Amino acid sequence: MSLTKPSLAQTVLKQFWFKLKSLAGMISSLIMLQLIGLLFALGASSNFYTGSDGVFDLQISYYSADLVVVFTMLWGFISAITMKTKAYREDDFVFVTNRLSSNLSNIAYLLAASVIGGVTAILSGYLLKVVIYLLFESTPIIHTGLTDSLVELLSGMLAASLFIFMFAGAGYLVGTLVQLHKAFTYITPVAVIGFILLSDRISDGHLLAEVGEFYFNEASLWLLSVKTLVTAGLLLAGSIGISQRLEVKT
Amino acid sequence: MMPLSLLLIIGLLVFAAVLFTPKKRQNNSYVKTVQWAFGIYIAVLLLSVPVVYLLPEGSGLSADVENAPSEFPSLLKLADNGDIEHTGHVYQQETWEVQVENQEVQLTMSEVNGSHARLPIYVEHVSNQQDMIEAAYYQTPFIVEGFDMSNRLGSLDIGFGNESGRLNIYPPGQTRIDLSMFKQEFPIAQLTGERGMENVYTNSDQLLYLKVPEDMALNYHDHIEVYYHNENQ
Secondary structure (H helix, E strand, O other): OOOOOOOHHHHHHHHHHHHHHHOHHHHHHHHHHHHHHHHHHOOOEEEEEEOOOOOEEEEEEEEOOHHHHHHHHHHHHHHHHHHOOHHHHHHHHHOOOOHHHHHHHHHHHHHHHHHHHHHHHHHHHHHHHHHHHHHHOOOOEEEOOOOOOHHHHHHHHHHHHHHHHHHHHHHHHHHHHHHHOOOHHHHHHHHHHHHHHHHHHHOOOOHHHHHHHHHHOOOOHHHHHHHHHHHHHHHHHHHHHHHOOOOOOO | OHHHHHHHHHHHHHHHHHHHOOOOOOOHHHHHHHHHHHHHHHHHHHHHHHHHHHOOOOOOOOOEOOOOOOOOOOHHHHHHOOOOOOHHHHHEEEEEEEEOOOOEEEEEEOEEOOEEOOOOEEEEEEOOOOOEEEEEEEEOOOEEOOEEOHHHOOOOEEEEEOOOOEEEEEOOOOEEEEEEEEOOOHHHHHHHOOOOOOOOEEOOOEEEEEEEEOOOEEEEOOOOOEEEOOOOO
């Protein structure tokens, strides 16, 4: 019998480092999804303007790496779900651990992955500009969309990371529900879509639009951080609460 | 129903992605390959940052109009106030002097792209002008995202036939301008406030100002927009 009593923090840290090395598949899928997003982003969206006197016909092609960010958020959601699948859960039994430390190490991994995803997603905007300028665009580029300062860039990366983490939290909850009972694989999406449709009928507003405005219209970094972290915290706390009720090797 | 179809598409994408995400492998060589690939990807991303700052912005265009006003005065209002030749002088593009023998002149305007051009004409009858029409074409700048594109717009021309008694106006043709812009990614844009593309351009105002002899009559078709000085005064 071991005389040492590892602390929760030490156990979580060990599991976190192990997962960081072993979950290479998620990093490869991040790279793939971001490259696919960049490919889609090469197609510009266009706005047409015509002068009231018919004197000019102005066509402006807009480029943005928004798709890469969206794909990365999707990746966070998917990765969190896959972390709760059997193949990944088995790793926890390499260590002497409990569900709490397992969940905490998963959350720590998701946080690290979110930061990596957020930073690379924002940086991909620069790669997009270089590719378009050098290989594709022949019309004059009148606005590069660059940030005015490093602080703005870092704030954007932080905001992107927080969004990804929030989506990862949602994915983690979905994965935990499916772990609880396989029927949730089908119940969850049906319940979400049904709830959205029902709330649209009851209220005047559109739920998805209002939720989107709540998060994506927030101009204060501080408030945005609070909103996303509280949301992610609630989702992850719910996951931890549900998983505590599971059997040892479920 | 748009959000529902969007939700369904996203749901299908997620389901497919979960199904086809590579299962975890313990293969050491795979882990090393991924580490290399990630390292190269990060290096490419970081290298692209300084390269972007070296790219010229707006190459081939005239320099930024720094401190340019976002709004320009209405040329029609300036003409009404009798101020077009003073305040509006900076917007004057071209002038003509046409010798006219007729007391009646027919105004005609060419079509642009098969439809009637909407070029306002402001007429002032002056007493100190005999047998001559003075014409001046005014145009305010056409600014797109801080770049002055006025030199890309077409120019106006006029011609007079003494035999036919016609003053022909040839408005500028429609100019096609193609440009590209990069938008900030939405996590940055929502914090910096650089949101949608509002006020991308400042519309260019145009006016043809005619000074005609006091007793000269102008005839024109209804589709030509003509204003007279002191008409309502």
